[in-house]
Amino acid sequence: MDKYEKVTKIGEGSFGKAILVKSKVEGKQYVIKEIGISRMSGKERQESRKEVAVLANMSHPNIVKYKESFEEGGCLYIVMDYCEGGDLFKRINAQKGVLFPEDQILDWFVQICLALKHVHDRKILHRDIKSQNIFLAQDGTIQLGDFGIARVLNSTVELARTCIGTPYYLSPEICENKPYNNKSDIWALGCVLYEMCTLKHAFEAGNMKNLVVKIIRGSYPPVSVHYSHDLRSLVAQLFKRSPKDRPSVNAILEKPFLSRRIPRFLSPQVRNLRWKLVSRTVLILSHND
Template identity: 45%
Template sequence: MEQFEKVKSLGRGAQGTVILVKRKADQSKFVIKKIYMEDQSPEDQEEVMNEIKVLAKLAHPNVVAYYGSFMEDGDLNVVMEYADGGTLFQHIQRAKQPLSEEEILSIFAQLVLAINHLHQKKILHRDLKTKNIFMTKKLQLKLGDFGLSKMLGSQTSFAQSAVGTPYYLSPELCEGKPYNHKSDVWAIGCVLYELTTFRHAFDATNLPALVMSIVQAQYTPVPTSYSDELRQTVQMCLMKNPEDRPDVQELMAVPIVKQYINQSEVEVSEEQEKVKAKSKPFFETGTVSTALKSAKESAVSRNSSGVSTTSGGPSTDDIMAEVQEEAQFERLIQKMRGSLRIEDRIFHRVPYFKCFKGTDMVTWMLDNLGIRNRTEAINAAQTWMDAGVFYHVTRSELFTDSESLFRFK
């Protein structure tokens, strides 16, 4: 679409990249989720199309608005509302002191309203977490990322597959039992707990221990600086037995929650017209132009698989040029993910899961990118680490060509 220019990349993953774009006519900002469909398995393609189906069914001030989608050069581009305050996870990370009860309940009320809208549409979110909850600078909540959402038919109220982010999985999912909307309520409780304590309700250094904690352990109590009503709301949501948990409608009726829901509904009423705009798709075809300067010319040629090779090997500067070529770099990272040995490992007697060794990455870069030596490979890897592509499991600042463990973001 020529009426847009790229502002910056907001994130990247195994399926593609998320880009912030600006409409030239009025400087309005939107998010485009660019997905490399040709590189996806049939299952992944189905997940992508499911997200679009879910987005098309939703229209709520506390849900990320969907404006349309289009195919371009084999990539699916999904155009969505931009929340300029980042994620709720980032909001928590930026906090220098505990959040006030008023702020927590305001955020929580908006989240409950968003989940209630999903459940009224017979949709389960199934991957609710602070990284999938977006915020505006005015602290209006926008629920997003519906790739794992499940639409329920009228014949059943249960979904069988156990999916989602481990820290937010409910006990019934950990035990492989059927679940319904009560699992979303558990995840809501996990988010509320995180808002009050800045940590996960249940934590462990490996997946089996985490599952055991979720199923059997009790969470550390919410600080007594918060009201009994708020602490009891957390307790209600985190009941081990789903039958003992409230549904969203019952949660909305809790007095302390109801009070902030009423306030929230008044505050977001002016957003309704913006949400209505999603029923008038104006993204149909074209290309997204970029405001970034093109990468400097180099002696890099591209092979059929999209990996750069040269007779002498690119320098670290050439690698950085690849970073600026968004589609090329995303495919490179995806190939790296598929080639490196990513598995559960032990580091300094502590178990970590889904990790790779620094030395394995250096070797892969030498074998696949034509980089001249290990020093240049280390420099390039450090640049990618600084850009947030991956991180050290202990949050170390430096990349090393060693047995140290790293994870992709």
């Protein structure tokens, strides 16, 4: 920790702390996740190191950038970029009941999907998609964060966190003690989309038991008709009770009302590459004619 100067604590969960720090060398701000590993078994520590290695390889404009990690004094420290715009949860609350324009929702949602596609294409699950884990960079770009952190935790901590933390994003299969799969991430994605449309959680109850009943039934207040049929229909598809009935992230991005928004979020290099591919295809077609 010698390279960093603590600025302030910005969050605390059952996994540990999130601390805003300043690099003594660059003068740049970062977020450090501090995870207690002293009680973990050797096997669990090994697993956590493997997860961090996966995290280190995640390079995408819509995923919070990993800087480094190190172990010190019984803790694992993961250093990530700091997103000055705060998280989506705070942004939603700041609306004070004023609904977002549909364009804004779709632009954010497409970026979240592009990040999740990057993860799922590598046969990895995020496992902790929620509005508090989606951040806004200074330029307004959406970045998916805390990726992999859920897997760093041992099963007992993870179970406690599911029950104590934010249970609003639990899918029906998790409520029924079935295994987590890529479609459980899609359910959580649906919960985030619903929040952006209504500024509320889709599933809320006074206690865990009633919440689980609501989730398993899939009963939630409808999204306002103020939004398009495409958007409302998408929410319903993401909240399909059976995982196999939910679309994959690739199928979501192929929907015309979303796919036409993708080019503006691709880097210039990727855009140029796509244009070259299109040009070559057109050339081949005209040559065959």
